[in-house]
Amino acid sequence: MPAAKSRATLNADDIVEAALTLIRERGVDGFSMRQLSERLGASLGATYRHLPTKDALLQQCGKAVFDRSWRPLQDGEEPLEWLQAQVMSLYHVLGEHPGLASYVIRRPQASARDIVDPVHDVLISSGFTEDEAITTGLVLTLYLAGALLSDFEHSVAVETADAGALVAAGVRFILGRR
Incomplete structure (x- = not known):
């Protein structure tokens, strides 16, 4: 498990990048916010403070993928x-x-x-x-x-x-x- 990120170092961009990696590996249906938080080395609450729902996170992931393409x-x-x-x-x-x-x-x-x-x-x-x-x-x-x-x-x-x-x-x- 990665070193825990402090509230000050965790940001929405890092969360989106980690989520995109999980989505590549497991698909949208195969990952959870808990797995994402574990990947980030952050608490589940810290992840939700930046992106309040999985749907909000997936909207940001969709925007990031569109912007890249x-x-x-x-x-x-x-x-x-x-x-x-x-x-x-x-x-x-x-x-x-x-x-x-x-x-x-x-x-x-x-x-x-x-x-x-x-x-x-x-x-x-x-x-x-x-x-x-x-x-x-x-x-x-x-x-x-x-x-x-x-x-x-x-x-x-x-x-x-x-x-x-x-x-x-x-x-x-x-x-x-x-």
Whole structure:
């Protein structure tokens, strides 16, 4: 067991990092706040003082994972390739954290500035009409949410295929359709 952290040294960022490690190892359903506190070398009460519920912690974990997977479009970068890379980055990062997808998808911190506006702007700059951009953005969002929330990796239909490759093919298909 690690050395006990004092109240002054324990912080929300450390708690989120330790939780993400446990989620990678055990999945969202396989870890508890008690295990997290033990991993941190802190009392359960100290952990709850920083993040009052497991749901609040998972919301912060979802935000941290999203923030790690999303990056701004760079000057000179091909917009649709950037968008495909963003979607696949999020898919792979969430695949490493079983059960966390629902906390990224429904996180209240997600604002139009985070996701919707950049995706819409990329689609418009790539020649999509306003209606096509709205429809394509919605379809892409629903497709990714479905892939993340389903047990896609273990589906009999894709048993011999790479689920990530199938998701990437679906994203290419969606972005190529108008």
